[in-house]
Amino acid sequence: MKLSSFWLWAAVIALLGAALTIFDIVPVNAFVYFAGYVVLQYVVLATAWNIMGGYMGYVNFGTAGFFAVGAYTSVVLYNLFKAPLLLMIPVSGIVCGLLGLAMGYLTLRLRGVFFAIATLALAIVLETLVINWDYVGGATGAYILRDREIAPFGDYIEFLFFTMLLLAIFAVGVARWIERSKAGRGIAAIRDDEEAAECAGVPTLKLKLVATTVSGFLMGVAGAPFVLYVGFVEPSSAFNLVYAVNSIAMPMIGGATTWVGPLIGALLLGTVQQVATVTISSELNLLIVGVLLVFFVIAAPEGIVGLVRKWRRSGDDG
Amino acid sequence: MTDDGAARGVLLDARAVTKRFGGFTALDEVSLGVRTGERFGMIGPNGSGKTTMINCISGTLANDGGEIFFKGGKLDGRKPHERTRLGIARSFQIPKPFRSMTVLENLVIPLEYATHTGPAEISERGMSILETIGLADRAGENSGKLTQIDMRKLELARAMATEPELLISDEAMAGLSSSEVDDILEILFRLNGEGITIIMIEHIMRAVMRFSERIVVLDAGRKIAEGAPDDIVNDPEVERAYLGE
Numbered sequence: 001m002k003l004s005s006f007w008l009w010a011a012v013i014a015l016l017g018a019a020l021t022i023f024d025i026v027p028v029n030a031f032v033y034f035a036g037y038v039v040l041q042y043v044v045l046a047t048a049w050n051i052m053g054g055y056m057g058y059v060n061f062g063t064a065g066f067f068a069v070g071a072y073t074s075v076v077l078y079n080l081f082k083a084p085l086l087l088m089i090p091v092s093g094i095v096c097g098l099l100g101l102a103m104g105y106l107t108l109r110l111r112g113v114f115f116a117i118a119t120l121a122l123a124i125v126l127e128t129l130v131i132n133w134d135y136v137g138g139a140t141g142a143y144i145l146r147d148r149e150i151a152p153f154g155d156y157i158e159f160l161f162f163t164m165l166l167l168a169i170f171a172v173g174v175a176r177w178i179e180r181s182k183a184g185r186g187i188a189a190i191r192d193d194e195e196a197a198e199c200a201g202v203p204t205l206k207l208k209l210v211a212t213t214v215s216g217f218l219m220g221v222a223g224a225p226f227v228l229y230v231g232f233v234e235p236s237s238a239f240n241l242v243y244a245v246n247s248i249a250m251p252m253i254g255g256a257t258t259w260v261g262p263l264i265g266a267l268l269l270g271t272v273q274q275v276a277t278v279t280i281s282s283e284l285n286l287l288i289v290g291v292l293l294v295f296f297v298i299a300a301p302e303g304i305v306g307l308v309r310k311w312r313r314s315g316d317d318g
Numbered sequence: 319m320t321d322d323g324a325a326r327g328v329l330l331d332a333r334a335v336t337k338r339f340g341g342f343t344a345l346d347e348v349s350l351g352v353r354t355g356e357r358f359g360m361i362g363p364n365g366s367g368k369t370t371m372i373n374c375i376s377g378t379l380a381n382d383g384g385e386i387f388f389k390g391g392k393l394d395g396r397k398p399h400e401r402t403r404l405g406i407a408r409s410f411q412i413p414k415p416f417r418s419m420t421v422l423e424n425l426v427i428p429l430e431y432a433t434h435t436g437p438a439e440i441s442e443r444g445m446s447i448l449e450t451i452g453l454a455d456r457a458g459e460n461s462g463k464l465t466q467i468d469m470r471k472l473e474l475a476r477a478m479a480t481e482p483e484l485l486i487s488d489e490a491m492a493g494l495s496s497s498e499v500d501d502i503l504e505i506l507f508r509l510n511g512e513g514i515t516i517i518m519i520e521h522i523m524r525a526v527m528r529f530s531e532r533i534v535v536l537d538a539g540r541k542i543a544e545g546a547p548d549d550i551v552n553d554p555e556v557e558r559a560y561l562g563e
Binding site for chain 2 (some may be wrong): 145182185186188189191193195197198199200201202203204205257272
């Protein structure tokens with residue numbers, strides 16, 4: 001895909017989103033926006049995770065921590081001066097970007113499973129801090145009363161949906177840009193062999209910190225509107241492990257080495273989960289993730305993108 | 319250029335380099351000087367500290383004592399990628415290709431990060447290095463699926479892509495057949511002919527004796543001998559290190 005055609009598609013999708021939410025060209029049940037918001041939120045989270053986990057090979061189990069810090073940054077801003085969402089998003093992003101940078105400094109000496117455990121521990125530490133911080137509601141949680149309607153969207157959920165759609169486009173665009181840049185090639189070299197990368201002239205520490213910062217920023221951005229979406233946030237929902245599990249599973253299922261993978265994985269798995277929640281039970285979601293993950297790890301370790309590539313290649317040969 | 323070594327044509331000057339791992343002294347005040355354009359051999363029994371010395375020179379380990387100068391400038395405290403950009407390249411004993419990339423893409427990384435090659439010339443430059451090393455027909459192949467000999471060649475090609483003045487070849491021939499050893503030797507001779515200083519670490523005596531103008535021998539972290547290949551083979555200290563009393 002050429003650069004222009006990617007952004008052309010992005011513009012078309014954004015315009016479609018605007019047409020639906022602002023101009024209501026076709027009537028859409030509000031539930032579709034509620035469900036669609038969650039799917040798009042996972043596009044952002046999975047894409048963010050993939051910058052570290054897929055491109056660089058550092059598995060972050062702390063996605064929920066970043067997501068929740070993004071959400072709670074919004075709570076703080078709201079408590080301080082009833083900040084609007086459009087301010088919450090960049091501030092949450094910056095806070096989580098700095099958190100990512102700090103995590104990078106503290107943990108990037110660790111590799112493999114030790115790094116993963118450290119990120120999980122970070123999320124638990126952050127959750128404990130929030131539980132004991134009364135200003136943001138502590139263990140009981142915090143309310144934000146959002147407006148019922150907002151111009152020119154009408155129902156507030158349409159505004160949230162459209163915002164998350166733009167954030168998803170932004171996140172995928174950033175990931176795609178990194179992937180094709182010199183930095184992205186250096187990060188891929190780190191994943192393949194860190195020592196060899198360093199000896200080939202790649203400033204590995206610097207690139208690792210860039211990756212953790214960008215990844216953290218995007219996770220924070222995804223968490224910023226969460227409080228407005230649910231109206232009420234408490235530590236156990238914001239720090240829910242399901243965010244961490246999903247944002248690992250989605251790139252794995254889609255294919256972790258390209259920007260397309262987490263996008264496909266999140267759209268697919270996210271939609272299946274939303275449908276299952278309505279038609280069967282929300283308890284089933286983790287089971288679906290587990291089964292799909294086991295299936296893909298065994299049958300298609302390079303995800304859907306890898307499968308498609310393999311088919312294409314065998315098509316070329318034959 | 320604070321050091322007078324550069325004036326004498328000394329490219330790499332390691333002085334009393336010491337490295338300890340806990341209570342174990344892997345390198346005990348090892349000094350060596352490599353002249354510009356020289357073919358320099360480093361031998362010693364397993365565990366004598368050869369690779370540790372290479373790691374201290376290339377910066378993947380920090381030496382606990384002593385100093386290392388390159389082109390008269392001090393290396394200590396510099397990160398490995400900075401040393402690569404200064405002109406020190408190494409190949410790894412166990413090949414470490416970037417497995418998700420093709421052979422040519424493996425060279426793009428050092429060309430982009432360690433040299434001033436413009437984006438337009440990168441693949442052309444990469445191909446010409448592969449040509450020199452004899453890997454040109456493998457350029458588009460997945461680097462993880464190469465044969466042993468081709469992986470060794472890729473190690474050398476990737477080191478060459480950093481445009482080094484000093485190339486450190488860490489057992490590039492271990493486990494290769496006799497004709498493959500000749501193949502690698504020929505490549506190293508050719509690179510040296512182009513003006514690159516080479517340090518060869520090797521267990522294959524036939525190769526290292528033929529290649530080196532000067533050899534140092536390490537044993538248990540100490541330098542026990544230094545000189546021309548002929549002097550080294552007749553050195554009683556070296557004989558004792560290899561064969562025992």
